[in-house]
Amino acid sequence: MTRHQLYVHEDIPYTSHNSCGVIHICEENPRIAAYVFSLAQDMMLDDFIDGSDPGVAVALTEQIAPSLVAYGRDAQHTILDQIRARTLARNLNIPLLGLGGTEDGVIGAMAGLALASTRNDGRFLQLGKIRDFTGPSTVEELLAGGIDEVWNIAGPRVTSGTVQNPEGKSPKACPVNGRAILFVEERDGELFPIKRD
Template structure:
């Protein structure tokens, strides 16, 4: 069973981003748990919605290994977030086990991508499902994105990985074999053709999309090689 740890609204324009904080928390949790990745989930961009730059939340995927893991993960992440609290941010944190996440939470996540949703909705859904959700400062609006991110991540069909295996170690031109060995499940063109060999020129490092529970790096032809496409 997978535990999903969602965080949102932890930064300001002048500070480190939520993704960086999520990776730091993932590194700490990896001391005791198997962390399988960190995903980024895009939420609604609208003048009525406060956000720092792109209005995205981050979700850490953890293999649940023991009873009480959810409470321990929540407490550990909360402590790290409070220790790195940025004035002017409105952070929220959510932890849920896959078995507690149903279609209602997924629909909330989808709604948060296309419309304005509220703290009250988020808190009510979490309370009804017995999911850990808390605001850690400011307006606490981060609870919205934290819960939405968890619902989206649990669907296995939203966002992209900003950390998966050793993907962040890859730069420049890499073989498909090296990309697959780093933790990417599949390399594919946008029309669904699997790419099993060749060279891929990376914009930065592989950022595979989260598709049907897999990390899929999309590429397009570039002369005799390929270049990656950021999707999700």
């Protein structure tokens, strides 16, 4: 699961940071996609924040067109409306549904599909066992738990040491060319994770 940051602007109502979450399905199967769409819809209706405007969409890789990727990038720096989101969904045959409030959540749902498809945006919220690692963790543990590589923000790859993740917080790796990369910085000889969107 990845989180993607959208445009934060006073004219855009949002409940928490205007971001969207995307569940990645490895199986390219229309029946599984339809099942996940239904399941996500039910789960979101059961557990969304009052006052929010959730939306849900699901797409196979073949449905992610350049026009959708452009839309996702626009959603990171421009105010968009539902019309463009719904038009894209209809033209690309992508199931899309607003689940409450103004239904503006369809904007973020479509943007999330686009941004996740680039494999170079956002950060992982769930991947392998990374949520099990709260507090300081060794690089070796993180690599065994699902992170592909650890890189110092100043350049070199990190292969050993302990990442001083805050207590109660799991590391937030980023998708980089489809790989889960945890960025760290060295301060006073210790490694600290860098939060990136």
